[in-house]
Amino acid sequence: MALQKRSLLSTDELTDADLRAVVARGVRHSAGQAARTLPLTGDVVGVYFRMTSTRTRTAFSAGALRLGAQLVSYGPDDLQTNTGESLADTGRMLGRMLDVVVARTGRPQRELARWAAQKDVAVVNAMTAEEHPTQALADLTTLQARFGRVEGLRVLYTGEGNNTAAALALALTRFRGVHLELRTPAGHGLSPQIRARAEAHARRSGATLAERHHMDGLPAEVDAVYTSRWQTTGTSKADQGWRAAFAPFQVTAGLWEPYPKAVFLHDLPAHRGEEVTAEVLDGPMSVAFEQAENKMHSAMAVLEWCRGAL
Missing domain, CATH: 3.40.50.1370 (Aspartate/ornithine carbamoyltransferase)
Structure with missing residues (x-):
């Protein structure tokens, strides 16, 4: 069965049950009690950070690799949004090539919402101007x-x-x-x-x-x-x-x-x-x-x- 692609732009997008499940799963990973499976084998996760990050960028990069995914990493000057391409067009292209995008923009959350609206890629808010849900x-x-x-x-x-x-x-x-x-x-x-x-x-x-x-x-x-x-x-x-x-x-x-x-x-x-x-x-x-x-x-x-x- 094909895996889902669900975006997380705010904790408000998690049901109460899902919120508790994500926290409980994090505790199990922390305690070394999670099963050693590779559920993201075959996935490609893009990590896009327009702003500096030590913990969040490392956390998602290391976490994706530990779950079996491959990584494509982008720094603040790597995408052609810097040469005038719209964020919407950039998101459309990334959605055709990646399974998950973890993005820190520091900009209004509505920009990431445009990417998430496509449904072709799961988008994780790694910090916008309004919220830092992860x-x-x-x-x-x-x-x-x-x-x-x-x-x-x-x-x-x-x-x-x-x-x-x-x-x-x-x-x-x-x-x-x-x-x-x-x-x-x-x-x-x-x-x-x-x-x-x-x-x-x-x-x-x-x-x-x-x-x-x-x-x-x-x-x-x-x-x-x-x-x-x-x-x-x-x-x-x-x-x-x-x-x-x-x-x-x-x-x-x-x-x-x-x-x-x-x-x-x-x-x-x-x-x-x-x-x-x-x-x-x-x-x-x-x-x-x-x-x-x-x-x-x-x-x-x-x-x-x-x-x-x-």
Whole structure:
């Protein structure tokens, strides 16, 4: 039977059952418990990154090879979109030659949606301006592996409401009893569109979502503290004084006094001394590098889902 070709542009495209299946499969890959099969044998996976990437690009490249696929890799200057070819025409051609395209554009998500609409190729969003869904899947894989569940966890996110925060909000609020609290500088929070979607998930699932623009009155109990770079990859801030606004949101060891059992997550790369101190990132509470490794394990689960092998 021919394998499917399903695209993943947002975690919203996964049913609740599929979301849990992808996370559970990532945990099994992480634990070395997944069967050693090669479900993507004969497939060709294109990896197209217009922006820098260490973890996501390596995760999908290594994951595709481990599943039996062959790779075609493109850098930011390799496609003829640079010479004027439309993104739509480029997508039409790639769809005739590849089975899966993993793409990081940093541009509006609607551009990848044009590729995915063709149905000839599975398209994976490896980060657009709005969302970073495969990061959220790695985050959930890490939490599930660490706590044995996602339901009921209490997560505190501090810093910019960027595409990592957006994806985290859209994914975590699908799980009953989760409380996600975001502390973001004024003017740098979740977009109204992302917030509305996450709140709709929370109402349906029984999760809760809160966002405040200060660090006063933090939650009484937290299982995980998460932060991300203040300067999101490929972006810049118009306000020259933005660092002063972000400074109160730095994650320091002092934050752990009421949460001695909480773990620390970071999507990496990190700037020690900026969004997080070295004492936290390199300390015993940090699972950031396990989280980074889980990008490969969850990438394998995503590729299996895209091809209907999960």
